[in-house]
Amino acid sequence: MENDEFSEELNVAVRVVHMACSLCEKVQKQLISTNSDQVRSKDDDSLVTVADWSVQATVGWMLAKALGSHISIVAEEDTKSLSRPESSSLLARVVDVVNECLAEATRFGLQGPDNVLSASQVLDAISRCSSIGGHTGRHWVLDPVDGTLGFVRGDQYAVALAMIDGGDVKIGVLGCPNYPVKDDGLKKYSQQNLILLNKPSGEVGCVMYTRKGSRKAWMQPLIHRDETLEWPNSAKLIRVSSISNPALATFCEPVEKSNSDHSFAAGVACNAGLRKKPLRVYSMVKYAAIARGEAEIYMRFASSSYKEKIWDHAAGVLLVQEAGGVVTDAGGHSLDFSKGIYLEGLDRGIIACSGRQLHEKLIGAVYASWESSNL
Ligand SMILES: Nc1ncnc2c1ncn2[C@@H]1O[C@H](COP(=O)(O)O)[C@@H](OP(=O)(O)O)[C@H]1O
Ligand SMILES: [Mg+2]
Numbered sequence: 001m002e003n004d005e006f007s008e009e010l011n012v013a014v015r016v017v018h019m020a021c022s023l024c025e026k027v028q029k030q031l032i033s034t035n036s037d038q039v040r041s042k043d044d045d046s047l048v049t050v051a052d053w054s055v056q057a058t059v060g061w062m063l064a065k066a067l068g069s070h071i072s073i074v075a076e077e078d079t080k081s082l083s084r085p086e087s088s089s090l091l092a093r094v095v096d097v098v099n100e101c102l103a104e105a106t107r108f109g110l111q112g113p114d115n116v117l118s119a120s121q122v123l124d125a126i127s128r129c130s131s132i133g134g135h136t137g138r139h140w141v142l143d144p145v146d147g148t149l150g151f152v153r154g155d156q157y158a159v160a161l162a163m164i165d166g167g168d169v170k171i172g173v174l175g176c177p178n179y180p181v182k183d184d185g186l187k188k189y190s191q192q193n194l195i196l197l198n199k200p201s202g203e204v205g206c207v208m209y210t211r212k213g214s215r216k217a218w219m220q221p222l223i224h225r226d227e228t229l230e231w232p233n234s235a236k237l238i239r240v241s242s243i244s245n246p247a248l249a250t251f252c253e254p255v256e257k258s259n260s261d262h263s264f265a266a267g268v269a270c271n272a273g274l275r276k277k278p279l280r281v282y283s284m285v286k287y288a289a290i291a292r293g294e295a296e297i298y299m300r301f302a303s304s305s306y307k308e309k310i311w312d313h314a315a316g317v318l319l320v321q322e323a324g325g326v327v328t329d330a331g332g333h334s335l336d337f338s339k340g341i342y343l344e345g346l347d348r349g350i351i352a353c354s355g356r357q358l359h360e361k362l363i364g365a366v367y368a369s370w371e372s373s374n375l
Contacts, residue, residue, distance in 0.1 A: 004211070004214070005170075005211075006163070006165075006170050006171055006211055006212075007211070009067065009163055009171055010171050010173070010209060010211050011231060012062075012063065012066045012067060012110070013063075013140075013161050013163065013171055013173045013209070014173055014207060014209050014220070014231075015108045015109050015110050015229060015231075016058075016059050016062045016063060016066075016108075016110065016161065017059075017159050017161050017173045017174075017175040017207050017209075018108050018175065018207055018220075018222065018223065018229055019058060019059075019062065019101055019104070019105065019108045019110070020055045020058060020059055020101075020144070020159040020161075020175060021159055021175040021176075021177045021205065021207065021222055022101065022104070022108075022222070022223075023051065023054055023055055023058060023097060023100075023101040024051050024055060024145060024151070024157070024159060024175075024177055025177050025205070025222075026097075026100075027049065027050050027051040027054065027097060028051065028151060028154065028157075028177070031049065031050075031051075031151075031152060032154045049145065049148065049151065049152060050090065050093050050094055050097055051097075051144070051145050051151065052076070052077050052144045052145045052148065053077055053079075053082055053094045053126055053144070054094050054097040054098050054101065054144075055142075055144035055145060055159060056075050056076070056077045056125075056126050056129055056142065056144040057094065057098045057117075057122045057123075057125040057126045058098050058101050058102060058125075059073075059075075059129075059142055059144065059159075059161065060073055060075070060125040060126060060128050060129045060142075061098075061102065061113070061117070061121075061125040062102075062105065062110060062112075063140055064125075064128065065110075065111065065112075065113075066110060066111075071138070071140060072131040072133075072137065072138065072139045072140065073128065073129040073130075073131055073139070073140040073141075073142060074129070074130075074131045074132065074133045074139050074140065074141045074142070074310065074311065074341060075129035075130075075141070075142040075143070075144060075311065076142070076143050076144060076309070076311055077126060077129075077144060078126070078127065078130065079123050079126050079127045082094065082123065082126070083123055091119055091122075091123075092119070094122060095117065095118070095119050095122045098117060098122050098125075099116045099117055102117065103116075106228075107223075107227075107228050107229065108228075108229045109228070109229050109230075109231065129142060132340050132341055133164060133310060133337075133338075133339075133340050133341055134167075134338065134339075134340055135166065135167035135338035135339070136166065136167075137165075137166075138163065138164070138165045138166075139163070139164045139165075140161065140162070140163050140164075141160075141161070141162045141163070141164060141169075141310055141311050141314045141315075141337075142160065142161050142162075142311060143158070143159070143160040143284070143311035143312060143315075144159065145157055145158075145159065146158045146159070146160050146283045146284050146311070146312060147282035147283025147284070147285070149255070149256065149282060150178075150255070150281075150282025150283050150285075151282075153282075155178065155282055156176070156178050156179065156186075156281050156282045156283055156285040157176075157177070157178065157282060157283045157285070158174050158175060158176050158283045158284040158285050158288070158316075159174070159175035159177075160173070160174050160175075160284050160311060160312075160314070160315040160316065161173045161174075161175075161315060162310075162311075162314035162315040162318065164310075164314065164337050164338075166338075167336075167337060167338025168212065168337065168338070169212060169314045169315075169317065169318045169337050170211065170212045170318075171209075171210070171211055171212070171318070172209065172210050172314065172315035172316065172317070172318030172319045172322075173207065173208070173209040173315055174207070174208045174209070174284055174285075174287065174288055174315045174316060174319055175206075175207045175222075176205065176206055176207070176208065176285050176288050177204075177205040177222060178204060178205065178285075179204070179205065179206055179285055179288060180203060180204050181203055181204065181205070181206050181219075181221050182203065183292075183293075183294070184294060185204075185294075186279070186281065186285070186289055186294050186295075187250070187279065187294060187295075205221065205222035206219050206220060206221050206222060207219070207220050207222065208220075208238060208288055208291060208292070208319055209319075210318055210319050210322040210323070211322070212318060212322070213322075214322055215322055215324075216237055216322060216323075217237070217238050217239075217291055217319050217322045217323040218232065218235040218236065218237060218238065219235065219236050219237075219238045219292065220232070220233050220234060220235045220236075221234065238291055238292045238293070238323055239293055239323055239324055240290060240291060240293050240296075240320070240323050240324040240325040240354035240355065241290075241293040241294070241295070241296050241354045242293075242354075242355070243296050243354065243358075244354075244355055244357040244358055246272050246273035246274050246275070246358065246361055247273060247274070247275045248275075248276075249274055249276065249295075249296035249297055249354075249358060250276050250279055250294075250295040250296055250297070251265070251269055251274055251276070251278050251279065251295065251296065251297035251298070251299055252278065252279045252280070252281055252286040252289055252290070252295045252297065252298045252299075253265050253278045253279075253280055253286070253298070253299055253300065254280065254281075254282070254286075254300060255280045255281065255282050258303075259300070259302060260299070260300045260301050260302060260349070261301045261302075261303070262278070264301050264369065265278065265299045265301060266278075267369040268299060268362065268365045268366055268369045269299075269365075271364075271365035271368045271369050272358075272361045272362050272364070272365035273361070274297070279295055284312065284313075284315065284316040286298045286316070286352075287313075287315075287316025287317065287319055287320050287352060288316065288319065290320045290323075290325055290352050290353070290354055291316075291319040291320045291323040291325065292323075293323075293354065295354075296353060296354040296355075296358055297351070297352070297353050297354070297358060297362060298320075298350070298351070298352040298353075299349065299350070299351055299362070300349050300350040300351075301330065301348060301349035302349065307342040307343070307344075307346075308342065308343040308346055308350070309341055309342060309343070310337050310340075310341055310342070310343060311341075313335065313337075313343065313350065314337055316352075317335060317352070320352050324354070324355070325352060325353055325354050325355065326352070326353050326355065326356055326359040327350070327351070327352040327353075328350075328351060328359070328363070329343075329346045329347040329348065329349065329350060329351070330347055330348035330349040330350065330351055330363070330366045331347030331348060331363070331366075332347075332363045333345075333347055335350070348366065348370070349366070351363060351366070
């Protein structure tokens with residue numbers, strides 16, 4: 001990759017996301033095989049696991065080490081429930097997982113700590129990611145495990161890391177440990193409803209990344225346990241699909257009805273002339289599917305009372321845009337990452353498309369379908 005603005009930050013971010021993916025793979029395997037108490041219910045009823053906290057601690061610690069402790073990080077998790085006395089065994093598990101991962105930093109071309117981190121250092125690393133972002137300065141944006149439900153079900157999930165500078169997303173890195181590397185792998189996987197726990201290494205799992213203005217996006221396979229991450233390590237260019245005929249287009253949407261109105265999306269799809277059944281996938285892997293050309297459209301219509309968070313979109317949106325696609329809200333306006341942790345002013349939903357023609361059709365179809373909606 002050419003040497004350009006933010007290339008050092010991108011290099012670090014990609015390596016850190018590879019580390020986080022390796023951590024998640026280990027925890028997911030244990031979680032599914034032991035079905036242990038590593039899953040807790042958060043106040044908002046979503047699930048949080050050892051992996052969420054461990055990834056946030058690891059990424060927070062590594063970014064500060066590599067780029068300076070002054071950096072601002074916006075991330076999903078806090079330490080409220082993890083620091084309670086009754087969570088001591090969970091915290092001990094997080095501390096172990098974090099130290100195991102940091103001990104392997106050199107394999108990923110990064111420098112880990114000289115000594116193992118204590119529980120309070122791990123809690124500090126998690127809570128240092130409590131910035132609220134904004135339109136000035138530089139902010140890292142992390143979703144440690146996006147699609148927690150997919151993660152605990154042994155399904156798709158993503159580690160999403162982005163960097164915002166002056167309110168604009170400049171770097172996007174998406175780690176997708178269960179995304180098959182081969183073309184069309186995601187479709188095959190979801191048709192067969194495969195659980196990818198005993199996945200053959202090298203065939204499943206990749207990190208996708210991009211830098212604003214590069215007009216390129218790349219994908220690297222995850223590295224094997226005994227390998228060292230080389231830069232750019234067989235990175236392959238990825239590109240959106242060239243299909244512009246709605247009848248041939250595949251559209252993605254969240255698995256959970258509560259996260260997006262499936263029946264409204266079906267109405268929009270029908271209005272826009274889409275014919276295929278939706279591809280329902282957990283997490284930002286949906287953006288990855290558009291960026292890789294495996295699907296053409298991602299529609300998301302949350303209920304009007306829900307405010308979308310920047311960490312659920314920043315990395316994926318840039319990836320789709322630089323791979324040649326278009327992402328806006330459902331009114332056709334750009335997404336605004338400059339207003340703090342929420343995508344303020346979002347009009348109805350989010351539409352990501354592989355190209356302008358499909359995008360225009362979809363926006364038109366949203367307007368046509370809106371009258372009959374009850375969002
Ligand atoms: N009511 C709601 N409407 C829309 N999105 C929601 C939601 N509740 C949670 N989410 C977000 O949807 C994300 C999952 O996306 P998807 O449904 O596309 O898999 C969750 O990320 P986490 O799993 O990181 O918490 C969460 O941020
Ligand atoms: Mg998320």
